[in-house]
Amino acid sequence: MSVEALTHPLLRGAAHGFLGRKGGVSTGDLAGLNVSYSEDDPALTSENRVRAVEAVLPGGTLLTCYQIHSPDVVTVAEPWTDADRPKADALVTNRPGIVLGVLTADCAPVLFYDATAGVVGAAHAGWKGAFTGVTDATIAAMEALGASRANIAAVVGPCIAQKSYEVDAAFEARFFEQASENERFFRAGREGHVWFDLEGYVASRLRDASLAKVGMLGEDTYAQEDRFYSFRRATHRKEPGYGRQISLIGLPA
Structure with missing residues (x-):
């Protein structure tokens, strides 16, 4: 099975892809293209990362962060080096050949591209x-x-949908305190709970x-x-592990 890399026309011109679990070598609960080292055989994760990069920008150099929300x-x-990766949740670059990657497993990956300035970005956006x-x-x-807001395109990739994301009233209140118009991102659920549109x-x-x-990929x-x-x-499901997928963007060399 080949790697599935979802793309979006707004990012055309940048090498990019929102990847899932198809096309990898991990097995069991993590079967597929798991790119996290924390729960898997490192050799399998390394092979999956190679496959991910080759599906988006062959020969590119993958860089990720130690994500901390x-x-x-x-x-x-x-x-x-992977051992020296910084603690952060987003990366930007104007260097060709570098592939920016963010790992997710329900959080929203966001890829950015300014075609005029030749700048790309990737963000891990959990709530x-x-x-x-x-x-x-x-x-x-x-x-x-050198990028400009007038030229930056941004696409939200695969993430947990509102119909699947139940939260409690305290979570909802936090967003209302930020801005009253955030009400539109919540739908009423069972008592004391609502559904959130991340x-x-x-x-x-x-x-x-x-x-x-x-x-948005939806x-x-x-x-x-x-x-x-x-x-x-x-x-x-009380499974022992959950795996991560990766979203990638880079400038062709």
Whole structure:
């Protein structure tokens, strides 16, 4: 089975792909293209990462962060080793041949591209990172490299959909305190609980940052077991591990 790399026309010109679990060598609960070292045989994870990069930008150099659900962004000038990767949740670069990668398993991956300036970015936007401004920080870091909000395109990739994302009232209250209009991202559920639209919220943050070109793939990681890893699905099933998929973007050399 070949690697499935979802693309979006707004990012045309950049080498990119939102990958799932198809096309990998991991087995068992993690079967497929698991790219996380934390739960898998390192040899299998390494092979999966090679396959992921080859599916998007053959010969590219993959760089990822040690993700901590923060708004922190790293500007990439030179490659680093995996052991030395910085703690952050987004990366930007204008260097051809470097492939920026973010790992997710229900959180929203966001890929950015300014074709005019030749700048790309990738952000891991879980609810906490999105709430505290990881996408805003990514845009600002791209601007520091010469990008413009008028030219930056951003696409929200596969993540947990509202129909699959039940949260409690305290979670909802946090968003209402941030802005009353955030009410539109919640739908009433059972007593004391609501359903949260993470994808819609992230896309709204991008539009509020004055990006005119914002896309969404509309793919629910929780509901598509054959295509995507999902932390919440694995937790509900009491599975020992849940795996991660990767989203990639780079500038061809």
